[in-house]
Structures are given as C-alpha cells and as structure tokens.
Amino acid sequence: MVKDTKIYISYNQVHQLIKDAVERYQINEEFKPDLMIAIGGGGFIPARILRTFLKRANNKNIPIQAIGLSLYEDLFLPNPSNIHSNNSTSNSIKDDLANNDSLSTIGTQVIKTQWLHFGPSHATTTPLLGKNILIVDEVDDTRTTLAYAIQELTKDIEEEKRKFLQDNTENVDIKVPETKFAVFVLHNKKKEKKMELPDLSITKEGRYFAAKETPDRWLVYPWEANDIEEHTKKSLMQQKEELEEIQ
Secondary structure, X not given: OOOOOOEEOOHHHHHHHHHHHHHHOOHHHHOOOOEEEEEEOOOHHHHHHHHHHOOOEOOEOOOEEEEEEEOOOOOOOOOHHHOOOXXXXXXXXXXXXXXXXXXXXXXXXXXXEEOOOOOHHHOOOOOOOOOEEEEEEEEEOOOHHHHHHHHHHHHHHHHHHHHHHHHOOOOOOOOOOOOEEEEEEEEEEOOOOOOOOOOOHHHHOOOEEEEEEEOOOXXXXXXXXXXXXXXXXXXXXXXXXXXXXXO
C-alpha cells in the first residue's frame, strides 16, 4: 500500500495558525494593516479568519479586496484533479515536467482572472495609495503568484501616484503618501523559489509573515475537501502521529 504523503490541514489548525502568527509577528502593533488583498481562491478564507485577529482601523473592520490569479488556467492535462493553486509543481506535475518539454512553462505564466474594482463611488479617492496593504494567500510554493501580484499592484499604485501629483500640481511641497506591502501565508514551503518578491523591503523590513514553515509536500486545505469529516479525521491522525514521533 502506497503511503499518503499529503498533509491534511483542518479548519481548527488554520484558525490557530493565524491567531498564533498575528501574535508572534506582532502584526497589529508593528505593521497595522489598513487593507487586505486576498489572492483567490486559497486566500479568501484565511483573510476572513485573519480579520478576526486584526485590530479595527478607524473603528472599522479591515476591508478585504480580492484578486484572482491562475498559473494553469489554460493548460490541458490528462488529470485536472491534480491541479491545485500553488501546490501542483510539488506533486504529479513534477513527473510531467520531467517527461514532457511542452509543459516547461508550467508555473511561470500568471493569468489575471479577477482584479481590484472599487466602483464609481471611489472615483476621486486613492484606494491603495498611502495604505499598509497585507496580501494574503494560503501557501508560498514557487512564489510566482505572490511576485506577480505585488508587481501588478505596484503598477496600480504608480498610476495612483501619478494622478495624485497631477491633482496637486499647485502644491509643490506636498508629499506622496507612502504605501507599504506585507505578505501573509499560512504555509511557506521550504524549497528554492522560482521568483523573488519584487519589493525587497518586504523581507528586509520583516513584513513577510509565514504562519508555518512546511516541507515540500502536497498540502490539502479543508476548503478543498469533498468529505470534510474524512478530511478532519486524516488531519487529526497526522497530528497524533507527529506527537508520538516527538515523544
């Protein structure tokens, strides 16, 4: 019988990981986010749980915006069930890469499937400029998706800067509000990354928050489970085995 090498994460684990990470990194005290941007679909649920542990800004909950990015959207593979955001290259995809040159671009091209839209009521505001923006995803695997998200958001901010300066041409002493990015992931896979974060200050200034470091194995999150009861049982069994190994 082939051993199941996947790591099953329960909702309880996700909740506790996020709570512990907020306290450990002192996110409320040090970074003080004004806005979260969740990368779909893995970042949606962690972002919502994360908001529970973040202090309200201006007596309001931290707003959550969503963006959709895909590494494999237009790619045809014999077994689509093997494709999961940010996890694929660590599993069956590796075998395909070794045997098929046509798949050599897997994980290198990112496609926007959804982007920010603030609506006409925000036409005269700068939704990103001058904010502490926390980008949320479930796993940092190859880092391709995170790098692309920051790259594209930076372009949006540069456009907001241009409009801000254009609207304030008469005030020569005005300063452009500073925008800072931070990254929050549930798991960072301990492996060589295909890309680095384009904003080097994120890592240099300690604004990269990984709730847990994990081996390069397939991570199965509860929101991916067809049978949540079975998924939770597997997660609890793995936790028990890990405790027994420690003892």
